[in-house]
Amino acid sequence: MNRRELLMSGSSLLAGLATSGLALPANAQGAAAQMDREDIRLPPLLDGRTSPIRLQATAGRTVFAGGAPSSTMGFNQGYLGPTVLLRRGTNTPVRIENGVDVPITLHWHGLTVPSSADGGPGTEIAPGADRDIELPVRQPAATHWYHTHVHGRTAPDVYAGLAGAVILQDDDEAGIELPRTYGVDDFVLILQDKRFDGSGRAVYEPSMMDIMHGFRGDAVLVNGQLRPIVRGPRGLVRLRLINAATSSPFDLSLESSRPLLLIGVDQGLLDAPTETGRVLLAPGERLELLIDLRQGEDRLMATSQSSMGMGGMMGGMMGGDAANAVLLTLAPDEGREAAVTSIPQRLPGSAVAIAATGARRRFVLDEGMGPINMMRGAVGASPVMTINGKPYEIDRVDFSTPVGAQEHWTIVASQMPHPFHVHGAKFQVLRNGGREPRPEERGWKDTVLVNGEAELAVSIDAETSEGLPFVFHCHILEHEDAGMMGQFTTQV
Template sequence: MTTHHFITRRTFLGYAGTSAAALLAGLPPVEATPVTKAGDNAFEPDIALELTAQPQSVALRSGPATPVWTYQARVVKGDPASVHASPGGYLGPTLRVRRGQKLRVDFVNHTDQPSIVNWHGLHVPADMMGLPRYEVKPGEHYRYEFEVRDRAGTYWYHAMAAGHTPEQVYFGLAGLLLVTDDEEQALALPRGEYDVPLVIQDRTFGDNNHLHYLPGTGPEAAPTHGSSPQAPGMGSGVMGGSGMMGGQGMMSGNGTSDGMTGGGMMGGMMGGQGMMSGGMSGMMTRMMGFFGDTILVNGKPDATLKVATHAYRLRVLNASNARTYKLGWEDGRPLTVIATGGGLLERPVQKDYVMLTPGQRIELWADFSQDAVGTQLALMSLAFDGMSGMMESTMGEGMMGGGMMGNMMSRMMSGSSLADGARFVILKVAVTQKADEVLELPQHLSTLTRLRAEDAVNRDRPRIFRVTMGHMRWGFNGRSFQMNEVTPDEIVKLGTTEVWEFVNNMMMAHAIHLHGLQFQVLERRNSPQGVGVVEGCVDDGWEDTVLLMPNERVKLLMRFADFTGSYAYQCHMLEHAAMGLMRDYEVQPAQTPA
């Protein structure tokens, strides 16, 4: 393994040749001298960037500016077009790179919390992945150096920190990373103004246009210079005794923490001294995930996309903390999918709707050439059985009281007036001008190299990872997140292909994400029928994040190539991960020395 590039604030100021006063004032530091990787020659980047996380106030709505955290970037070496600012919102700049390029990113943390940048979807060395074990304190610096090995596609980067990831992403620390390659460049795909990213997030605005999340969080909260593997505010006083979910209410019907049935969970929430006595909204947010009541696209509320009568490539990212979207056009026209999170599909796939869970990306071919100027469209999140529907099916209509009661429970548990699974407008589209060019949809997009299940070393005995809950903590197989902890069944060998099966015994959906690689979906079992969800999952290509519905089992096929070291697997519903639903896995050399 290579050593990680951790540089203290004092060292950084020294080699950058910049005074502390200038750095803290936000003045651009001079280019840092190269850091040599242990045992290697000096790394010579094709592109070198400086990426700074810092507080800022932005005008998102009329009235006072909104305090956020945001990423600022500048090109130190290479093509200036590698960085595209995201005007008008709080999102970090879009980074554009080419497969095969060597990339150096100097991350500078000017927030008041520990943080690190996670490269979501990229195949990079373990110490370049950006996991909590590498977080740097306020004022410190971390250097990333890696070759871009991934296929052309839509990836992203976001903050990670033990206990603070949901908060930091919520308040703005996220941005897109777009990769291109020769195969993609040879296709007649929409480019330039017709290649449009759509980053979808849900937020809630409180007083004075401030973003409302959890008490004591955000850029204006008291500084947090320590680090904890728990979510903010999750101390022993809340975790222990007969708190929110005391006694057997936390357990499944048979009294084990192996799963959490509707009756067990609801008993813990609704009865005794627990859930209904104060602090319910904050606790439900931490346990179930944050659901906002305002939809933002590219960091802006009430967004409208003005288009010409032309074909567009819409790169859609769900960067919400917990909300899953059911994408569909309001007028019922089908969605044409050309790529998933790991790049282009072999051929276009048409869907009536597409499910997009947190962390997932999808690319759509949207052709407005047959729409008249003046046409108004809407990209929707269509209605589906979210929390309330799953409660009703798990616990019975008699307990929930049917549709209205179920909807009320969904809103109570999400803490939002915009319930999980509700129907709402994501983006308005206005056709405002005529375009002369006509672009035809390519029927062949890519040649995919597929893994073979018969090559898996554990084809007949997949590794099983069950989503569990116990003692107020999410977990896999009964184990919650512990920094740098890996158990024997979380160790794999370099150069092997494996099948991993994720099992969800819960009444909640989860977004399963693996760091450091892309996988292929082998099969889904026990998928909920008749709820208008699973038919919208696009499992045809490469992915790094997959939707796991209540009671569903999903088999994934993956290969551990190129790098040894410790990575992570998690739920990308960020509050779930902060509450334990994240674990490390370790890739060991094929031959381990005796």
């Protein structure tokens, strides 16, 4: 089977991309229609700025969009977890308890902390066990997230809900007039797509094609809700968007075609607000947007056609025109006075590019679209995926580099786009797919959707501790679980 035949054989799966609408049985559709008028429910806040925090993995039963109860997991609740509030310059003790019947880890996606606290695959916590760590927070204000990261289980367990948001604050961000009252004008929005069975239960039963291309759902949920309403004062509101899907990117725009005002990416705020018509949010990435509700009600939309960054191929497979779907409604509340009404002219981020004068490295991401994986699929075995021809091995370290090094990495994704993520480091996108970075690819990043070749200037920031390496991998979680991951250590 050649590449084109293999891709076309998966077109029926891709045609059900998350943004195409909700596939629920008839008896649940009325309930779903009612639920899409619900106000957004934000995760509870867990303040780690001055106190230790405790996160317990918990099993739950969750109703999505009026369907039958689904088996889920979360931290301190049945689905997803609390928003953890951190502050730069603090050391936050964290106790992680495993109250579910599978092993977990707790990876702090975006935090540059020592590898023993990072929560990579080498820090498994068995059912009934716990782990104490400390988070030395030394980086700028940003929106991050946390999730389980057990090799071979990351996709199903994140899909089930073992993930949550992190808001990191600092004095520089506090000195800018921005919305920051949680749940009033500052909203955490965790995006996950779900696939439903005939009773409306969310299921995760990936086929061989799902693993090869990434598992796609029937609908995109926001904090577990279908098309919720975000109500804010008549002024500026701040949206902190986190893509916690296993593989689906979300191409976002406003229904009114008004520009989005982008103020932050993965690793923090930009140097100035940037207007853009749309933003592409790949798995693992975060974005911060400002929306002016004085301009009236609007809707945040997701578009399926360009969501994988595949250009004409995706458009052809989807049958032509892009399909829009409402993610959420943005509604002004006439009775609430806005705290912020003026757009800041400057932000505390830096636009200065680093000089990547250290080692030059090249990483080729390969999902193994060849006869060996086809034969494995025919007998019901999972595919094996690689970086530089090697599948992940927990005992292998691929390279070592000094803390503080500034390196030039080339990431190659020639078969299909892959979101590339690195632990313990951050980077600037120099070029991606032969073009200049899009607005959402500027600034400091830790995840980027690579389409062809991407050139990155990488800053190695965190220390290896307790002999545990950091990992780098594709953030299509099915690919990560299948072996598209490597490891490195750092030296002081």
